[in-house]
Amino acid sequence: MKRRAIYPGSFDPITNGHIDIIRRSLKVFDEVVVVVAMNLRKSSQKSGWFSPEERIELVRKVFRGEKRVRVDLCEGLIMDYARSHKVDAVLRGLRAASDFESEFMMAAINRELNEKVETVFMMTGKNLFFVSSTVLKEVAAFGGSIQAYVPRPVWLAVKKKLQLGELR
Amino acid sequence: MKRRAIYPGSFDPITNGHIDIIRRSLKVFDEVVVVVAMNLRKSSQKSGWFSPEERIELVRKVFRGEKRVRVDLCEGLIMDYARSHKVDAVLRGLRAASDFESEFMMAAINRELNEKVETVFMMTGKNLFFVSSTVLKEVAAFGGSIQAYVPRPVWLAVKKKLQLGELR
Amino acid sequence: MKRRAIYPGSFDPITNGHIDIIRRSLKVFDEVVVVVAMNLRKSSQKSGWFSPEERIELVRKVFRGEKRVRVDLCEGLIMDYARSHKVDAVLRGLRAASDFESEFMMAAINRELNEKVETVFMMTGKNLFFVSSTVLKEVAAFGGSIQAYVPRPVWLAVKKKLQLGELR
Amino acid sequence: MKRRAIYPGSFDPITNGHIDIIRRSLKVFDEVVVVVAMNLRKSSQKSGWFSPEERIELVRKVFRGEKRVRVDLCEGLIMDYARSHKVDAVLRGLRAASDFESEFMMAAINRELNEKVETVFMMTGKNLFFVSSTVLKEVAAFGGSIQAYVPRPVWLAVKKKLQLGELR
Amino acid sequence: MKRRAIYPGSFDPITNGHIDIIRRSLKVFDEVVVVVAMNLRKSSQKSGWFSPEERIELVRKVFRGEKRVRVDLCEGLIMDYARSHKVDAVLRGLRAASDFESEFMMAAINRELNEKVETVFMMTGKNLFFVSSTVLKEVAAFGGSIQAYVPRPVWLAVKKKLQLGELR
Amino acid sequence: MKRRAIYPGSFDPITNGHIDIIRRSLKVFDEVVVVVAMNLRKSSQKSGWFSPEERIELVRKVFRGEKRVRVDLCEGLIMDYARSHKVDAVLRGLRAASDFESEFMMAAINRELNEKVETVFMMTGKNLFFVSSTVLKEVAAFGGSIQAYVPRPVWLAVKKKLQLGELR
Numbered sequence A, B, C, D, E, F: 001m002k003r004r005a006i007y008p009g010s011f012d013p014i015t016n017g018h019i020d021i022i023r024r025s026l027k028v029f030d031e032v033v034v035v036v037a038m039n040l041r042k043s044s045q046k047s048g049w050f051s052p053e054e055r056i057e058l059v060r061k062v063f064r065g066e067k068r069v070r071v072d073l074c075e076g077l078i079m080d081y082a083r084s085h086k087v088d089a090v091l092r093g094l095r096a097a098s099d100f101e102s103e104f105m106m107a108a109i110n111r112e113l114n115e116k117v118e119t120v121f122m123m124t125g126k127n128l129f130f131v132s133s134t135v136l137k138e139v140a141a142f143g144g145s146i147q148a149y150v151p152r153p154v155w156l157a158v159k160k161k162l163q164l165g166e167l168r
Helices: A016-025 A052-062 A078-084 A097-113 A133-141 A152-163 B016-025 B052-062 B078-084 B097-113 B133-141 B152-163 C016-025 C052-062 C078-084 C097-113 C133-141 C152-163 D016-025 D052-062 D078-084 D097-113 D133-141 D152-163 E016-025 E052-062 E078-084 E097-113 E133-141 E152-163 F016-025 F052-062 F078-084 F097-113 F133-141 F152-163
Strands: A004-009 A031-037 A069-074 A089-094 A118-123 B004-009 B031-037 B069-074 B089-094 B118-123 C004-009 C031-037 C069-074 C089-094 C118-123 D004-009 D031-037 D069-074 D089-094 D118-123 E004-009 E031-037 E069-074 E089-094 E118-123 F004-009 F031-037 F069-074 F089-094 F118-123
Touching: A004 A016, A004 A078, A016 A031, A016 A089, A016 A118, A031 A052, A031 A078, A052 A069, A052 A152, A069 A078, A078 A097, A089 A097, A097 A118, A097 B118, A097 C133, A118 B097, A133 E097, B004 B016, B004 B078, B016 B031, B016 B089, B016 B118, B031 B052, B031 B078, B052 B069, B052 B152, B078 B097, B089 B097, B097 B118, B097 F133, B133 D097, C004 C016, C004 C078, C016 C031, C016 C089, C016 C118, C031 C052, C031 C078, C052 C069, C052 C152, C069 C078, C078 C097, C089 C097, C097 C118, C097 D118, C097 E133, C118 D097, D004 D016, D004 D078, D016 D031, D016 D089, D016 D118, D031 D052, D031 D078, D052 D069, D052 D152, D078 D097, D089 D097, D097 D118, D133 F097, E004 E016, E004 E078, E016 E031, E016 E089, E016 E118, E031 E052, E031 E078, E052 E069, E052 E152, E078 E097, E089 E097, E097 E118, E097 F118, E118 F097, F004 F016, F004 F078, F016 F031, F016 F089, F016 F118, F031 F052, F031 F078, F052 F069, F052 F152, F078 F097, F089 F097, F097 F118
Parallel strands: A004 A031, A004 A089, A031 A069, A089 A118, B004 B031, B004 B089, B031 B069, B089 B118, C004 C031, C004 C089, C031 C069, C089 C118, D004 D031, D004 D089, D031 D069, D089 D118, E004 E031, E004 E089, E031 E069, E089 E118, F004 F031, F004 F089, F031 F069, F089 F118
Antiparallel strands: A118 B118, C118 D118, E118 F118
């Protein structure tokens, strides 16, 4: 039986922490769909760097040639997406105990909305637990280099935006 | 590709919380092996109710007829067991944020010991998050009924032990 | 001696989680006043669905006929309200460990401001711990049904607002 | 209506932290019964200083003349005690977020065992959050003075035990 | 060897909690530089009361005559500031477990950016753990007195701003 | 002014995590004394591998030639030791949020016992946060190699004890 998981998030932009989770999840799932989601809790509070289309394009570049990783956009409820796309599981990374409770609540309500889909969690790699899009944006915005924490296509795109003064 | 997960724990005895995790994990894995482990951290501090053989027998009774759930004993390191039994993932239930950190550390060291096997986590069902073997033992030891929180074979075995005065 | 508690919050809108806390608190208190507060910490960051007057009206509908539950508005400091309304205790619900610390700090400073009033906490019911106004608003905004988590008058009001396109 | 709460614990011995909770709870309850419990989770792991009878005697001395505070012994399940003694609420102090989750689980299972009795929590006073019987015993065992953190009768009893070499 | 620490923060305004940390840190460091930082994570979300220049002026007034405490402004990355100012350590106060994880992540990324500088933490004093600039602003905004939690120059400046209607 | 810190713990045995904290602390302190303590909270619950004398000897071997690191034994209260040895600070490593609260309480009571000495905390290195003496002992006891997480003299001593069957 083929198992498909979705990995929802804002991915603004995708980091090495996300990539680590995706690669490791391929030991458990046959296919992983990176879902750039518009409706994750709190996402609206985050200032955007990249448009949804740009985020998708960056994920696509990173996983070019890897047939088991796809990328998609979701503009509604994640659990509605899961229902209409034959998804077996929602994948979420846990970086810290502070993530735990909001993830626990979200997993509980998602299960209420669609009890056929399970949420499974993986812990981020030990070298990457402190890498979040939010922290990286701040470091970059103040002139620090984030090259070590993002894949090459992201680093190039960030550098370009910084040079054009498009990032705050 | 067939995916096999192991679900290690002390299972002294198996509770409805464990059973909920196992059933839901079958949506993600093709086979789940319940591994009664002798070496989980802190397990030595817990006072035992059932012998490892009795625990295995109770798990077997509960999943009689369910071919995708097996039960086994592990007397050494879980990650050595995983290596020699073609395991894709270690499954762990998370009941609360306080579980998170010790699980995070254990997952990290397990990955050091065997990086081919991933640890995946599932949250316990909302009605069962407060059900642990430890709490149930205490409730039973002081005369409370735990019938609602354990499968029938466990309840019968506990009642018998209580009548014989074998549980403290 | 009659005991009166206030239960402050934003109640935008009142959920089944709030109602569970209020009903259970009536075993401890003779009267509970639901206080729609303008000045709770962080409340300003939440996007409002209902006006304070609408929130009060919804609470009133839910507890129509229940004489021991009243509803009021507080535009200043909760502890000043408590002082001028002969309040014995502030009631707060705890849903998760992450609530704990901000509540602990708030209870500490409230006690500094008015040491005659104690803050007492009750844990949310096991089926409702994941129900918060914030989560429900997001689910509803993306087309999910929240009917199971709010009282009927709230569900009718939300549906009407959604149809009029007033909720974002 | 008269409200009676029980305040269960090991009280080995009663500290100023406990006393602070009890005094403040009298603003909410008409009567508080300090229940020296034999069956609290983990209590068996704690090395005892005082016998249950001595603990009760010390509580009695501290609240001599205070008619609204009583003391009792409970050798079974707290919720059975609550049922047979017309109790409205179980009172528990919260010192830290780490207390939260085990208390949350215990409150949930207690509510399953007896849904007529609510558990209410109060935060410990800001000067006393670090005062636990366990810490005080260790400080005293290594020659530190705990006079500032326990009531006078307890301090006298501890000093006597220390001189007789009865405390380890 | 002379040791210099920087104590970065938004200090909008400096509170008695900050002052407690600074005074106690002088037992460990020879010089402490209070750094009013523009780029701390989340700081951008906080509504400002005082301009950076006003914040610096208030810190200066509080530590007038104390030669080992200086104050400065940092508009870029803290770790770049540390590099160019011969700093041995970054000092951070911890008020609660909820602070822990974001501080842990920040310390980890700061060490990546500049491994010569260590972050050291001190716990806030027991009477001040609930005192944060954010809470104090809210209390003041709703008419409560914060005189007990801030140094005199800050109290005078706040009162003046309140009278002029400049604080929201 | 020369600053001296003590770093108390059970060190049974010293791990690479401890060594990382000690080396980094030398950027802040002139001298660090590793104090093998008999009275740390909970230490009595841990099953010992090495005698205090053996632990001291292992620390000495690891820091041979490093004049700024010394090792000592403390059989009483750490704060009494600090008083009689001209100590400026107590150094503690934080590995996780779960460490935070017990450390916070211990720091608070230590400050009551001796307010001249401050407790400062450092976070463990990102690659070592999951390395604790307790976990390593369990891994070793079940046949796993801990060579990567302890210094060479400790590894040799553990191997010898394992061969002699002295470790359980």
